[in-house]
Amino acid sequence: MTSTNPLPTKIGIIIFPGFQLLDYAGPLDALNILSATHTLRLYTIASTLSPVPTQNAVQTSQGSTFSQSILPTHTFATAPKDLDVLILPGGLGSRSGEGNDAYMRPQVEYLKGLDLSGKGSVKFVLTVCTGSEILARTGVLDGRRATTNKKAFNEVKAWHPQVNWVAKARWVVDGNIWTSSGISAGMDLAFAWIAEVFGEETAQFIADRSEYERNVESGNDRYAERWGAV
């Protein structure tokens, strides 16, 4: 447990069309329970205040209409500059090489406008799944250790070779930047981060309330082999 004084209170999360629902909801629901005992404020940030759908191109090409729409509370223009924590989900909507670079540019520009190095007001950056791929585009991961979704790993590594990508990791901590592997790994990242900042007892209490079996070893990751991440 590090000494983070005062404790973080202002938490921002960025969403965009085609984000992965559990990347967003896993960490946030742990924080929902934390916010019952610690005063927290959530800022849900997007390009505009229009609802942001999870529907992705693969679902659409299958003929599925299976989308969840989340309402942002702030835009990149109105979000406060003094967030303590920034969370970045991933998802098919965001990835390089899928024709998404243009529409993800506002997200990347917003991130570039913040000091995410750990020396500014944003004390922590947490990414889930290919959220780390979005972050890599800003340059802040250059020379840092990070991980990402294991099915997408080799592609992400090829697109951003200046990052020290770690294949076999449930999550990776490099200074103030916490990156997790795919989708559900974001829950283990969130509990590890809560343990580090708010204490292990608090983290385990929330996990027990959630009836969630944590994966507590950051290096224990069978999905690197499952998806051929090297």
Added chain:
Amino acid sequence: MTSTNPLPTKIGIIIFPGFQLLDYAGPLDALNILSATHTLRLYTIASTLSPVPTQNAVQTSQGSTFSQSILPTHTFATAPKDLDVLILPGGLGSRSGEGNDAYMRPQVEYLKGLDLSGKGSVKFVLTVCTGSEILARTGVLDGRRATTNKKAFNEVKAWHPQVNWVAKARWVVDGNIWTSSGISAGMDLAFAWIAEVFGEETAQFIADRSEYERNVESGNDRYAERWGAV
């Protein structure tokens, strides 16, 4: 694997103020991935089309503003009558004995208007956490086996003694009604249900894509003891 022919395609989920985010997002994100290979349609159903916030009274009394708002696609009046599957999340907003009976009445009346016995068009009902407590108010669980959130278990059992509540269970299947324990147990319920209806190979593929370690034994549940459920 049962023979469900044709396979379910129309999936409804009910949301209400104060629902628990992961109760909703856990099963839906497994189904999001399923919908990339099987044509599915999601109906997000609420009293009105206004965004539905997760914020609950405990967060508010702590001074936290930490809410996620989901946009419904249908109201109780406009939702189709021929849903194949109905999903019910729980959460502090819904519980009996917390002054919520009045505002949950539209949800309960809507459920009473459907044939959930398994003999009507709704082939499956899946509940997460205290979603089973909402379902119990309709009478459809009378004499059936079911489970619920383990911290709330003893209260729920006292409110609805006509249900055969099972304390030590990650999830319970009674005919067409699948009920899970608290919050994250909904993910294991969803994977077990997908395995039953779409096949184990499909279920495990989705879990691997989600990098999720399933709890595959429905009777393996340490949270009954953790929270004193009897």
